[in-house]
Amino acid sequence: MDSEIVYKFFADYIYKNTGIVYVKADYYRLDMRLNAMVRELKVDSPKEVYELYKKNITKEMHTLIVDLATNNETYFMRDKKPFKALTKAVLPRVLEKKSIKGSNIWCAGCSTGQEVYSILMSIDKDCGKEVFNNVKIDASDISTNALSKAKNGNYNGLEVQRGLPATNLVQYFSQVDDGTWNISNDLKGKINFFQHNLLVDPFPKNKYEILFCRNVLIYQDIENKKTILENFFHALVPGGFLILGSGESLIGTNLAFKQEQIEETIIYEKIDEKALKSLPVTKIESAC
Amino acid sequence: MRVLVVDDSRAIYTMVKEMLIDGGHDAYWAADGQKAMDFLKEEKVDVVLLDWNMPVMDGPTFLKENGKQIFTDAPVMMMTTENSPDYIKKALSLGAVEYIMKPFTSDILFNKIELVLE
Numbered sequence: 001m002d003s004e005i006v007y008k009f010f011a012d013y014i015y016k017n018t019g020i021v022y023v024k025a026d027y028y029r030l031d032m033r034l035n036a037m038v039r040e041l042k043v044d045s046p047k048e049v050y051e052l053y054k055k056n057i058t059k060e061m062h063t064l065i066v067d068l069a070t071n072n073e074t075y076f077m078r079d080k081k082p083f084k085a086l087t088k089a090v091l092p093r094v095l096e097k098k099s100i101k102g103s104n105i106w107c108a109g110c111s112t113g114q115e116v117y118s119i120l121m122s123i124d125k126d127c128g129k130e131v132f133n134n135v136k137i138d139a140s141d142i143s144t145n146a147l148s149k150a151k152n153g154n155y156n157g158l159e160v161q162r163g164l165p166a167t168n169l170v171q172y173f174s175q176v177d178d179g180t181w182n183i184s185n186d187l188k189g190k191i192n193f194f195q196h197n198l199l200v201d202p203f204p205k206n207k208y209e210i211l212f213c214r215n216v217l218i219y220q221d222i223e224n225k226k227t228i229l230e231n232f233f234h235a236l237v238p239g240g241f242l243i244l245g246s247g248e249s250l251i252g253t254n255l256a257f258k259q260e261q262i263e264e265t266i267i268y269e270k271i272d273e274k275a276l277k278s279l280p281v282t283k284i285e286s287a288c
Numbered sequence: 289m290r291v292l293v294v295d296d297s298r299a300i301y302t303m304v305k306e307m308l309i310d311g312g313h314d315a316y317w318a319a320d321g322q323k324a325m326d327f328l329k330e331e332k333v334d335v336v337l338l339d340w341n342m343p344v345m346d347g348p349t350f351l352k353e354n355g356k357q358i359f360t361d362a363p364v365m366m367m368t369t370e371n372s373p374d375y376i377k378k379a380l381s382l383g384a385v386e387y388i389m390k391p392f393t394s395d396i397l398f399n400k401i402e403l404v405l406e
């Protein structure tokens with residue numbers, strides 16, 4: 001059997017279920033994932049994996065392929081600046097409008113948890129206990145394995161050194177054994193983790209003041225990006241903020257966001273649609 | 289950037305030196321805290337990487353001495369197999385500004401250097 005048929009079958013399945021695009025040039029990455037499935041399913045070759053999936057895809061088999069297809073590259077305080085933008089500008093602006101000094105935040109595509117824990121550590125350090133105590137934070141990911149690790153909060157010696165200052169390590173982690181560190185219950189207990197597929201699952205409306213989704217959209221094609229960004233727009237309250245990864249933007253969409261650069265980070269503020277007529281709005285359009 | 293590696297293991301120094309050179313930096317070696325002090329009285333560096341356990345003068349003693357005499361104003365970062373929270377807290381209280389636990393990767397080394405030079 002032509003291995004191209006095997007690759008195409010899995011590339012199509014992954015695209016349909018996660019939106020992650022594997023073009024022919026990415027098939028070598030797909031091959032690595034198929035070989036991981038060979039080991040997991042205890043068969044002899046990718047072709048045997050293909051035969052199994054052609055027959056019937058159980059829930060466990062679906063989970064396995066989604067977990068392997070998603071790229072869980074992440075680390076604490078990744079890029080640093082977005083967290084400064086959050087605590088120095090975004091959160092203070094949100095709090096200005098509220099009597100209770102808290103906020104609803106969603107970290108979409110939280111992977112193994114480093115991003116959402118970095119958000120909470122930054123808020124705790126920079127904004128004080130009152131704000132920290134009143135922040136409500138949701139964190140979601142498509143991958144069962146990644147979410148399980150995020151909820152568990154165990155990280156190895158290399159993971160806790162990637163991006164994390166030593167002061168944060170001793171403040172927010174306890175050492176479980178020689179090579180494992182566990183994040184404190186004070187942080188873990190504040191987060192509502194849930195599984196969410198950005199392409200197929202429903203989105204809440206007008207719920208969040210701040211939405212973090214970094215380095216997730218880069219794996220999606222233009223159409224899926226537009227759909228997800230439109231859903232993010234509706235998930236935010238008027239005046240809410242969207243923070244994307246440094247390589248991501250609203251290009252190709254026509255959503256009523258006001259764009260601004262703070263701490264070398266582009267932030268997008270959802271315009272209050274009721275006030276649209278009286279406010280100058282920058283609509284971001286492109287030829288894409 | 290000039291980095292002083294204070295470690296009694298030549299193998300560790302060689303490994304870290306290769307990482308630093310790959311990153312475009314200069315590496316210098318002192319095999320214990322006393323040799324590091326002597327070196328720093330003559331030479332300026334940008335960062336000091338300091339092992340915990342060494343003969344003649346160990347890492348914590350070097351930090352204490354530097355607290356009294358200040359023979360370097362470069363940030364001092366621990367680089368050690370000692371990895372318990374108590375060790376980390378002690379080093380930070382003695383004046384170390386960051387802490388690298390062995391084993392580590394070059395990514396971690398450069399990330400930590402970036403952190404202390406901010």
